[in-house]
Amino acid sequence: MQISKDTILKQANAACKNTLMETLNIEMVDFGDDYLTARMPVNAKVHQPDGVLHGGATAALAESVGSFASHVFIDTEKFFVRGLEITANHVKSVKEGFVYAKATFLHKGRTTQLLDIRVTDEANNLISICRLSTITLPKNK
Incomplete structure (x- = not known):
């Protein structure tokens, strides 16, 4: 039985309650066969002292959406997912609005997965x- 896109997004967002994702207001917003997209508001809660998006908050967004993407494609009754390594190259700053993180698979193995996560602004x-x-x-068990 195929689970609907809305159901997957609703379940992912419900799992964020009382977690870092809720603290940062990260929301899963789109899902497809090989990707998952989340968004996060850019405001004082995720700023560096000089008023731009903190790289650590960006990395938290990226790891959250990537881990959820891996989670969506496994049998959660038998398995769980953990992050092994994350790298982030920050190329532009942003002060306000939303940032979107789209996780796509470079490798979707049974044991390990590798995801490319592009974080973009509203433009x-x-x-x-x-x-x-x-x-x-x-x-x-």
């Missing part, structure tokens, strides 16, 4: 490019 300007590797591990 689709590239803000950061991130790479995330995740691992799928069996749950112990």
